[in-house]
Amino acid sequence: MSELENTSLPEWAVGELQRPVKGTPEQRQRIMELVRSAERPRRRTTAAYQPRWFRRGLLSPSGAAIAAAFTAMVTFFGMPQSTGNTSAAFWAEATVIKDTVVSGKVTGRIASAITDTLRIVRFVINAPGATRIALVGQFNAWSKTANWLTQDEKTGMWIARLALPRGAERYAFVVDGDQWVGAPALQRMSVDSIAMSVGRMDSI
Amino acid sequence: MTLPDATIVRQVLGGDTEAFSHLVQRYHDRCLRLATHIVGNAEDAEDAVQESFLRAYRFLGSYQERDKFSAWLLRIVVNQCRTSVTRAKRQGIVMPLHDDDVLALPTVTHSTVDQDATREELAKAMQQLAPDQREAVVLRFSDELTFEEMAAVTGVGVSALKMRVQRACRRLRTLLTEDSHV
Numbered sequence: 238m239s240e241l242e243n244t245s246l247p248e249w250a251v252g253e254l255q256r257p258v259k260g261t262p263e264q265r266q267r268i269m270e271l272v273r274s275a276e277r278p279r280r281r282t283t284a285a286y287q288p289r290w291f292r293r294g295l296l297s298p299s300g301a302a303i304a305a306a307f308t309a310m311v312t313f314f315g316m317p318q319s320t321g322n323t324s325a326a327f328w329a330e331a332t333v334i335k336d337t338v339v340s341g342k343v344t345g346r347i348a349s350a351i352t353d354t355l356r357i358v359r360f361v362i363n364a365p366g367a368t369r370i371a372l373v374g375q376f377n378a379w380s381k382t383a384n385w386l387t388q389d390e391k392t393g394m395w396i397a398r399l400a401l402p403r404g405a406e407r408y409a410f411v412v413d414g415d416q417w418v419g420a421p422a423l424q425r426m427s428v429d430s431i432a433m434s435v436g437r438m439d440s441i
Numbered sequence: 442m443t444l445p446d447a448t449i450v451r452q453v454l455g456g457d458t459e460a461f462s463h464l465v466q467r468y469h470d471r472c473l474r475l476a477t478h479i480v481g482n483a484e485d486a487e488d489a490v491q492e493s494f495l496r497a498y499r500f501l502g503s504y505q506e507r508d509k510f511s512a513w514l515l516r517i518v519v520n521q522c523r524t525s526v527t528r529a530k531r532q533g534i535v536m537p538l539h540d541d542d543v544l545a546l547p548t549v550t551h552s553t554v555d556q557d558a559t560r561e562e563l564a565k566a567m568q569q570l571a572p573d574q575r576e577a578v579v580l581r582f583s584d585e586l587t588f589e590e591m592a593a594v595t596g597v598g599v600s601a602l603k604m605r606v607q608r609a610c611r612r613l614r615t616l617l618t619e620d621s622h623v
Contacts (some may be wrong), residue, residue: 244606246582246613253563254583258474264487265465268494272461278501280454 360397360408362386367412370395374408381411446510453501461498468511469494471584472518478579479522480529481568489525493518508593515584515594519576526572566616573597574609581606 246254360372370386376399377383386395395410410418444463452460472493476486497504497517504513567575580591581602588599588606595602 244581244603244610246578246610247617249559250563250613250617251582253560254478254579255585256474258470258477260469260473260490264473264491265462265469268465268469268491269459269462271491271495272465272498273458275495275499277456277458278454278499280502 355400355402357398357400360386360399360410362395362410362418363393364395364410364412364418365393367395369413371411371414372397372399372408373411376401376408381414386410447506450501450504450506450510453498461501464497464510464514465494468514471511472514475515475518475579475584476522476525478567478583479519479572479576480525481564485525485529486522489521490518493521496521512590512593515580516596519580519594522576523572562617566613569616570609570612574605574612577602577605578609578613 362370364370371381372384372386373379373381384397384399386397388395412418446464446467449460449463453464469490472490473486476489476493477483480486480489493514497514504510567578570578576595577591580586580594581588586594588602591597591602592599597605
């Protein structure tokens with residue numbers, strides 16, 4: 238028996254299935270009454286579309302295999318480095334390395350005064366794709382050209398070491414001349430608070 | 442001039458609720474025929490279609506213009522019919538179909554005894570099909586959709602739909618032959 242015969246019905250049955258069914262004006266009116274009293278539809282946001290497998294929370298066996306392979310690759314080789322300059326990729330930290338080194342020749346009240354007021358702070362920021370980064374803060378009057386970070390060739394991190402006075406110093410990074418990183422979150426941190434914790438600053 | 446569906450959808454989403462009546466006018470009969478053949482009685486079909494249009498309105502924002510509006514709407518109707526059939530089963534409602542329901546289907550030509558008999562015979566045979574087969578047969582023959590269009594409406598793969606239609610046709614031919622009609 239051919240496929241056509243397998244998927245065919247008697248002509249009269251097909252005709253019966255195709256016979257128009259007429260709705261009444263009252264039925265349509267009732268629908269519109271319900272529509273008028275319903276909440277207005279909202280436009281779909283751009284993020285609303287999700288593939289069917291995501292909506293159902295299911296993966297086909299092949300999809301699961303691909304996901305497992307991708308996870309294994311990320312585990313062994315890490316995520317590929319982004320070349321874009323996106324703020325989402327930034328992270329930064331500031332670490333008090335030590336109190337100011339005071340020469341042994343300087344003793345007494347002067348030495349203790351210097352030690353007490355200056356600390357060497359190491360600033361590190363990871364900014365993939367950046368070409369130049371400046372450190373700005375109260376200590377340099379928010380100058381975007383006073384203190385530049387240098388990029389470590391091995392790690393790709395941007396680093397600066399500065400001797401800064403204790404106190405309410407606030408700072409931020411300026412990436413490529415116009416992108417401020419850390420403001421306002423980093424600006425609220427102070428070198429003083431770094432000194433108190435002596436170590437890693439909270440993430441931005 | 443007939444406005445495209447997508448234009449009407451944009452009008453509704455823009456705040457013109459009354460524009461939705463054009464879509465109701467345009468697709469009500471088609472949805473009603475589909476629902477009538479799937480759920481098997483006029484009253485439940487009317488409820489399913491009414492609920493479908495209401496859902497279509499509420500979720501109109503999720504309709505994407507790259508899709509055919511009719512396919513999107515029919516998908517809602519089919520889902521609503523599935524719900525109706527499932528609910529009827531849980532409640533122990535025997536489907537179908539009272540003869541009154543079959544006879545109550547509107548006609549476009551003069552009704553004769555023969556027509557009523559064939560209508561009743563087909564309706565009874567349809568109700569003996571599995572719900573998924575009945576749904577496939579209705580979409581294929583009543584709405585004359587291609588298998589690809591049916592896949593878009595039902596969310597079922599083309600090959601599975603072909604199998605359903607094939608089995609449904611075989612079963613229907615047997616049922617109708619038993620009643621000595623072919």
